[in-house]
Amino acid sequence: MLPGLLNQTGRVDNVFFFIVAVSVVILSIVTFTMIFFLIRFNRKRNPVAKDIEGSLPLEIIWITVPTILVMAMFYYGWAGFRIMRNPPEDAMPVKVSARMWAWTFTYENGLNSDELRVPLGKPVKLIITSEDVLHSLFIPAFRVKEDAVPGMETYLWFLPDSAGEYDLFCTEYCGVGHHSMISKVIVMPQEEYAAWFAKKETPVAGGRDALKLMEKKGCLVCHTTDGAKAVGPSFKGIFGKKETVITGGKERTVVVDKEYLRKSILSPGEDVVKGYPPVMPPQEGLLSDEEIEIIINHIKGLK
Numbered sequence: 001m002l003p004g005l006l007n008q009t010g011r012v013d014n015v016f017f018f019i020v021a022v023s024v025v026i027l028s029i030v031t032f033t034m035i036f037f038l039i040r041f042n043r044k045r046n047p048v049a050k051d052i053e054g055s056l057p058l059e060i061i062w063i064t065v066p067t068i069l070v071m072a073m074f075y076y077g078w079a080g081f082r083i084m085r086n087p088p089e090d091a092m093p094v095k096v097s098a099r100m101w102a103w104t105f106t107y108e109n110g111l112n113s114d115e116l117r118v119p120l121g122k123p124v125k126l127i128i129t130s131e132d133v134l135h136s137l138f139i140p141a142f143r144v145k146e147d148a149v150p151g152m153e154t155y156l157w158f159l160p161d162s163a164g165e166y167d168l169f170c171t172e173y174c175g176v177g178h179h180s181m182i183s184k185v186i187v188m189p190q191e192e193y194a195a196w197f198a199k200k201e202t203p204v205a206g207g208r209d210a211l212k213l214m215e216k217k218g219c220l221v222c223h224t225t226d227g228a229k230a231v232g233p234s235f236k237g238i239f240g241k242k243e244t245v246i247t248g249g250k251e252r253t254v255v256v257d258k259e260y261l262r263k264s265i266l267s268p269g270e271d272v273v274k275g276y277p278p279v280m281p282p283q284e285g286l287l288s289d290e291e292i293e294i295i296i297n298h299i300k301g302l303k
């Protein structure tokens, strides 16, 4: 735990409840006064209109009280915001990369994963960027949210103070696959985390199950396995097929083999299948050789 600091969740909730409470009190006063005036100054009771002069004490009250309340809201919001923008020095850095439509988390030792794993009770600083369009990272359980902007690094930090799994997702509409940018924050006891971190080797996503792997890596957002046309060509029956591709603006024909698939995964912009938009981000560094092998073998079998 951080000495002297209430955790982020508690701080954000306190400001939120303070604002809600003040709003409820003001709403009640306004509503009550409105109803009271309706009855008290009803035309039946007051057939002749009266000219009511202003009241200095009342005016002083309705200027000072709301000013104090609004300044208090500002103060609590600002004090919390300052802490949110200043990560503790010992915060564990994790690089986050957003792309259409998946997240990649890279740890200090080069390990990467598509779920965010963090040790319990240690502050975490996420350094966020995007490889393509604007995304936004949101972890509701820890009350943090920050935009992912291409060509720029943004950050947020939080203190994972209870073990478990929490939702993490993209909260900025980023295209047809936006819904699949949902992942998890896994808060692990420190020893368990240390053991996972020490492995250094990124385990194959989905435990060698090709479909799970392709789902985790976001492939299936744009490619189907049943022959249906989507953002990209379907995987079904593609292996061994002759395809017309656009290479450097010129059309040519290629036979889809292992080499072509590998190249299309690592640098998809080079030979784009005719009739499809050149939108796939390069997967260089995001998939291991073993994972590429598993995917290609699976595609091969989709006759």
Ligand SMILES: [Cu+2]
Binding pocket: 098, 134, 135, 136, 170, 171, 172, 173, 174, 178, 181
């Ligand atoms: Cu997104």
